[in-house]
Amino acid sequence: MTNWQILWDARDQFWSGFLSTMEIFGLSISAAFLIGCVMLFMLEGTRPRLALPLRIFIDGMRMLPFLMLAYVLYYGLPTFGIRLNAWWAGVGALAVYHGCYFAEIFRGSRLTFPPGQIEAAKAHGFTKGKMFLRLILPQIVMQTRPLIGNQLIYALKDTAFLVIITVRELTAAANNLSGTYFIPTEAFIVVIGFYWAVSIVMEIIIKQCGRFSAKRGFDHV
Amino acid sequence: MSETTLPETAAVSIRQLSKSFDGVEVLRDVNLEVAKGEVVTILGSSGSGKSTLLRCINWLEQPDRGSIHIAGQRIGVDDAGRPMPVKTLARVRARTGMVFQSFNLWPHLNVLHNVTEAPIHVLGKSKREAEEHARALLEKVGMSHKADAYPNTLSGGQKQRVAIARALAMQPEVMLFDEPTSALDPELVGEVLAVIKDLSAEGYTMVIVTHEMAFARAVSDQVVFLEKGLIIERADPETFFTNASTERVRKFLERES
Numbered sequence: 001m002t003n004w005q006i007l008w009d010a011r012d013q014f015w016s017g018f019l020s021t022m023e024i025f026g027l028s029i030s031a032a033f034l035i036g037c038v039m040l041f042m043l044e045g046t047r048p049r050l051a052l053p054l055r056i057f058i059d060g061m062r063m064l065p066f067l068m069l070a071y072v073l074y075y076g077l078p079t080f081g082i083r084l085n086a087w088w089a090g091v092g093a094l095a096v097y098h099g100c101y102f103a104e105i106f107r108g109s110r111l112t113f114p115p116g117q118i119e120a121a122k123a124h125g126f127t128k129g130k131m132f133l134r135l136i137l138p139q140i141v142m143q144t145r146p147l148i149g150n151q152l153i154y155a156l157k158d159t160a161f162l163v164i165i166t167v168r169e170l171t172a173a174a175n176n177l178s179g180t181y182f183i184p185t186e187a188f189i190v191v192i193g194f195y196w197a198v199s200i201v202m203e204i205i206i207k208q209c210g211r212f213s214a215k216r217g218f219d220h221v
Numbered sequence: 222m223s224e225t226t227l228p229e230t231a232a233v234s235i236r237q238l239s240k241s242f243d244g245v246e247v248l249r250d251v252n253l254e255v256a257k258g259e260v261v262t263i264l265g266s267s268g269s270g271k272s273t274l275l276r277c278i279n280w281l282e283q284p285d286r287g288s289i290h291i292a293g294q295r296i297g298v299d300d301a302g303r304p305m306p307v308k309t310l311a312r313v314r315a316r317t318g319m320v321f322q323s324f325n326l327w328p329h330l331n332v333l334h335n336v337t338e339a340p341i342h343v344l345g346k347s348k349r350e351a352e353e354h355a356r357a358l359l360e361k362v363g364m365s366h367k368a369d370a371y372p373n374t375l376s377g378g379q380k381q382r383v384a385i386a387r388a389l390a391m392q393p394e395v396m397l398f399d400e401p402t403s404a405l406d407p408e409l410v411g412e413v414l415a416v417i418k419d420l421s422a423e424g425y426t427m428v429i430v431t432h433e434m435a436f437a438r439a440v441s442d443q444v445v446f447l448e449k450g451l452i453i454e455r456a457d458p459e460t461f462f463t464n465a466s467t468e469r470v471r472k473f474l475e476r477e478s
Contacts, residue, residue, distance in 0.1 A: 114325070116321060116323050116324075116325040117325050117327060119281055119321065119325060120319070120321060120325035120326075120327070120384075121327075122279075122281060122311075122314060123279050123281065123314060123317070123318075123319035123388075123397075124314075124315065124318075124319075124338075124339035124343060124387070124388075124391060125311045125312065125314050125315025125339060125343040125344075125391065126311065126339065126342070126343055127307055127308060127311045128307070130342050130343070134338065134342055135327055135329075135338075138329050139327075139328065139329050142329060213329075215371060216328055216329050216371045216373060217328055217371060217372070217373025217374075218328070218329075
């Protein structure tokens with residue numbers, strides 16, 4: 001039996017690992033996106049008592065290796081009586097970590113948002129919340145589309161770290177098989193193929209979304 | 222409502238308005254009444270405070286002293302002199318329509334949705350009603366053929382006409398124009414001025430800051446001239462342009478013509 005044959009026979013393990021990875025990724029990146037939007041809103045206007053701690057938190061997260069955060073949530077929190085299972089610790093860590101990245105991406109774009117548009121919104125009777133949801137956020141998302149695509153790929157790759165806190169995902173499946181049959185090269189090549197495939201599909205989707213924003217003059221595809 | 226009510230006729234009533242930026246007084250005790258249906262143009266050299274005055278009317282600038290009433294309702298502060306709650310301020314602002322020098326359309330929305338956005342999400346109109354009204358207004362400003370276009374595909378004059386329709390859609394008590402043609406190529410100025418002229422003929426109340434003298438003369442009921450934050454001349458357009466009482470205004474007009 002060749003090594004590839006062994007892997008083919010174990011395809012169920014890969015498949016369930018892949019589904020698990022996609023589930024973790026889908027859930028955490030959606031949460032991260034929401035967290036980014038909420039943080040951006042909280043940074044709106046002049047509320048230094050809120051903005052300063054939030055900026056410190058965002059920067060603190062961005063300057064932290066993701067693995068450390070996963071470790072702290074999984075191994076560290078029980079010290080304080082909070083016990084998350086590995087799966088939730090992983091999803092939570094990804095959501096918060098990449099939420100901070102999203103917040104920073106959005107904040108950068110918000111800094112160059114045309115003030116005249118804000119004035120027009122005020123003059124037309126918009127209050128802060130609606131102005132943010134209807135006028136600011138949609139434009140920021142269109143403006144930062146390429147960066148969002150990049151962040152999706154980062155987040156997908158970060159899911160692989162969760163093998164270290166015992167989450168049973170795609171990399172864990174490869175790890176497992178390579179350990180059992182001692183065929184690390186082939187097992188990891190398969191997994192790399194999975195990560196590449198998902199990333200390429202995401203790239204294509206994000207690129208297609210560019211047409212939507214290009215029509216509105218946001219970028220040129 | 223506890224706000225002081227003023228005679229029905231005043232669309233805008235400005236009393237003893239003062240404003241300074243970093244210790245420089247840009248408005249000094251300005252008084253101005255704009256009657257319902259009246260067109261007032263504000264002239265003056267740049268830095269005279271005319272844009273600031275206009276922007277105080279809908280509280281985009283906050284004056285230091287004095288009061289402004291929009292159709293009898295005070296804007297910005299309540300009777301006790303405290304800042305208005307933001308929701309109340311937004312409601313009063315919605316009673317004014319503003320047209321900016323740089324258009325400030327929302328680029329992610331097409332022309333129709335630029336016009337319906339505030340009526341739906343601020344005034345709470347139904348989508349159908351707002352769109353019907355918007356199409357009528359776009360027709361009025363000659364932009365109905367571009368209802369589905371996005372702002373980035375329009376010329377400056379077209380953008381400004383859409384911006385006018387967007388402001389009109391709020392059915393405001395007063396329309397405020399802040400140098401509406403200053404950012405336009407000379408050949409596009411005419412189409413925007415023509416729209417504003419039509420509005421004046423229809424009886425809209427308007428306050429216009431402009432550098433277009435012939436236009437001001439044709440469209441105004443009242444012309445005021447600001448100099449260093451003071452209104453130094455106010456007159457009907459004929460008197461203003463042919464027989465101004467101050468030397469400063471006569472000089473200004475000479476240079477502009």
